[in-house]
Amino acid sequence: MWRVDLADRSRAELAIQVQKLSLWYGNFQALFEVDLDVKRGSITALIGPSGCGKSTLLRSVNRINERLGSYVRATGSVHVLGHNVLGEDVELARLRRQVGMVFQRPNPLPLSVRDNVLFGHRLHRADEKFSKSQEDEIMEAALRQVLLWDEVKDDLGQRAIGLSLEAQQKLCIARLLPVKPAVILMDEPTSALDPQATEALEHLIWELRGDYTILIVTHNMAQARRASEETAFMLLGRVVEHRRTDALFLTPRKQETADYIEGRYG
Amino acid sequence: MFEATNLNRRNHQIQWLFKVLFGMMTLILIVPVALILGVLVAKGGPAISMEFLFSMPRNGLTEGGILPALIGTMWLVGVALLASVPVGIAAAIYLSEYAPDNWLTRGINLAIINLAGVPSIVHALFGVGAFVVFAGFGASILAASLTLAVMTLPVVIVATRESLQAVPMAFREACWNMGATRWQTIRIVVLPNSVSGILTGIILEVSRTAGETAPIMFTGAAMFLPFLPQGVLDQTMALSMHLFVISNSIPGMSEEFKYGTALVLISLVLLMNALSISFRVYLRGKKKW
Known part of the structure; x- marks a missing residue:
């Protein structure tokens, strides 16, 4: 698995390359030959009305x-770091190590903060030996990177479910980091949070760019403007327009895009 | 303008009527429980003594104690649990966590529900055929316990499956999305959070097993044995069977002995229920969400 052939080399410049992806739920076609390139280390927002296929x-x-x-049937291809993840010989555990995901509602596991952060690490590196102090370092680095360390460092054994929603969501990001994923997918990661927590999360997401490639679905257009470098606007299962975020919002090329960002539907 | 109208008043009256009606029904519900316990304690209490609990019966069961029946019930319940719990939990985990939703799974679920509805005397006859005769265990603790195990299996499965399914789906998905396999998810997240429900279900089940008479009557329980069982291939006495025998077939049996035996049996059951409830409370306090 993860074979590298020369033809795939050029694709490796992109973190994600979606080509002619069509997807059906039963007889309902949700995606129509979607193409999308996501550059390494960038933040790309997917916007569009409900049901447009962005999730x-x-x-x-x-x-x-x-x-x-x-x-669920799909045709076309989705390359992550140059490898087609829709291929036959893809081990899902390794795919999900490389492609982490953050959900609308924070979903920490019913374990301690420490065990949550180290969960993926232990899962994917179970055949290596780590001392407790090594694990502590890994955990601290992850929690520091999501700006959560100071809040939880005094009680790492506390139940993750007892944290505030903001802290839970940060924790859900932190637990992805120890296994160094190439891509982090975020599905409306702030929609369960209050405005202050949303701001904190956006700040964090912005800080993570460069180290990680982030693809984020959002209903909040202000968020797309603030916290992304590129934006793709989707409508009825197609990508209508995909450009730099400022350009897309200031001078949309397509009428549908203009209508959506001006709030005429959605 | 906000005074009650006649319509409002009538609605309130009707609502009060139903509240009282339903409350009375609830009271009726606890009357038999209170009566049974009260009568047993009043009539059987004086029989309870160290000798009654810990000595062999004498003089055609009319004197002495119930020790072999007490020990026998523990044997039966213990062996039945050893047989039904591993199978039941494994089956429940499969059905809850792995099984695809297809006709086979639905068929199995239907079979489990039906198995739970089979009358215990039918289980007894099955036990005679399958374990006593076909498997060649003879009338023994093993045959009787396996019969009880088959009978209790559906309840263990249902209780386990329900506790497993009480663990929110979101936890499983969070695990899978991190790249965990089903088994890793079950081991790390699902089982630790459902163990309280599973154990409670099992203990409640034990208490039911302890009281069963029909399934053990033909498969391993004896009216009277002058010795304690030494192994699973021995026959044994049992509390439920003993109660049945002394209530039915022994002339000149003292009332006190009958009620005393019933009191011991019901105390055993209530003790186990209390244990399971306190256990559940304890584990729920430790729950992580």
């Missing part, structure tokens, strides 16, 4: 759509 597109990158059963 479906996001969930195709780590293939959690498939969990809905065999009535």
Whole structure:
């Protein structure tokens, strides 16, 4: 798995390359030959009205759509770091190590803060030995990177479920970091949070760019403007327009884009 | 303008009527429980003594104690649990965490529900055929316990499956999305958070097993044995069977002995229920969400 052939080399410049991706839920076609390139280390926002397929597109990158059963069918390709993740010989555990995901509602595991942060690390590196102090270092680095360390360092054994929603969501990001994913997918990561927590999260997401490639679905256009470098506008299962965020919001090329960002539908 | 109208008053009256009606029904519900316990304690209490609990019966069961029946019930319940719990939990984990939703799974679920509805005397006959005769265990603790195990299996499965399904789906998905396998998810997240429900279900089940008479009557329980069981291939006495025998077939049996035996049996059951409830309370306090 993860074979590297020369033809794939050029694709490796891109963190994600979606090509002619069509996806059906039963007889309903949710995506129509979608193309999308996401540069390494960038933050790309997916915007569009409800039902436009942006979450479906996001969930195709780590293939959690498939969990809905065999009535989900897809054609086309999704390359992550130059490798087609829709291929036959893809081990989902390794794919999800490279492509982490953050959800609308924070979903920390019913474990301690420490065990949450180290969960993925222990899962994916179970065949290596780590001392407790090494684990502590890894945990601290992850918690510092999500700006949560100072808040939880005094009680790392506390239950993650007891934290504030903001802290829980940061924790959900922190637990992805120890295994150094290439891509982090975020599905409306702030929609369960209050405005202050949203701001803190956006700040954090902005800080993570460069180290990680982030693809974020948002309903909040102000958020897309503030916290992304590129924005793709989707409508009815197609990518209508994909450009630099400021350009897309200031001078949309398509009428549909202009209508959406001016709030005429959505 | 906000005074009650006649319509409002009538609504309130009707609502009060139903509240009282339902409350009375609830009271009726606890009357038999209170009566049974009260009568047993009043009539059987004087029989309870160290000798009654810990000595062999004498003089055609009319004197002495119930020790072999008490020990026998523990044997039966213990062996039945050893057989039904591992199978039941494994089956429940499969059904809850792995099984695809297809006709086979639905068929199995239907079979489990039906198995739970089979009358215990039918289980007894099955036990005679399958364990006593076909498997060649003879009338023994093993045959009787396996019969009880088959009978209790559906309840263990249902209780386990319900506790597993009480663990929010979001936890599983969070695990899977991190790249965990189903088994890693079950081991790290699902089981630790459902163990309280599973254990409670099992203990409640034990108490039911302890009281069963029909399934053990033909498969391993004896009216009277002058010795304690030494192994699973021995026959044994049992509390429920003993109660049945002394209430039915022994002339000149003292009332006190009958009620005393019933009191011991019901105390055993209530003790186990109390244990399971306190255990659940304890584990719920430790729950992580």
